[in-house]
Amino acid sequence: MILEDRAVPIITFVRENKRLEVPDGDHVRYPALENDVPVYCGLWKYANCHGNGLCGTDRVAVSPSTNTNNLTFMERFWLRGDLKKNPNIRLACQVEVYGDVTVDTQCKS
Numbered sequence: 001m002i003l004e005d006r007a008v009p010i011i012t013f014v015r016e017n018k019r020l021e022v023p024d025g026d027h028v029r030y031p032a033l034e035n036d037v038p039v040y041c042g043l044w045k046y047a048n049c050h051g052n053g054l055c056g057t058d059r060v061a062v063s064p065s066t067n068t069n070n071l072t073f074m075e076r077f078w079l080r081g082d083l084k085k086n087p088n089i090r091l092a093c094q095v096e097v098y099g100d101v102t103v104d105t106q107c108k109s
Contacts, residue, residue, distance in 0.1 A: 029093040053091060
């Protein structure tokens, strides 16, 4: 059996200086939380919807957008004002990675 060489996407968390290999189509939220990268700020660390896209509190800036899925309905709803200021803003629980991306988390250290 021959396995083809396949590059896996790498998420680079800029503020935290971490690079993580993830499966194709993985969301940003899960590998971030598993590697102590904060996507929820302040009280939202405890009061959030646990990745269901219902609270809009896990905002991150992701680029390039060509290596991610299109905005979901929940992202268009929660980020409608923020997208005008920063078109790269996404919800970590909704954005799927299909190539290398850089992620700028919004929590202050």
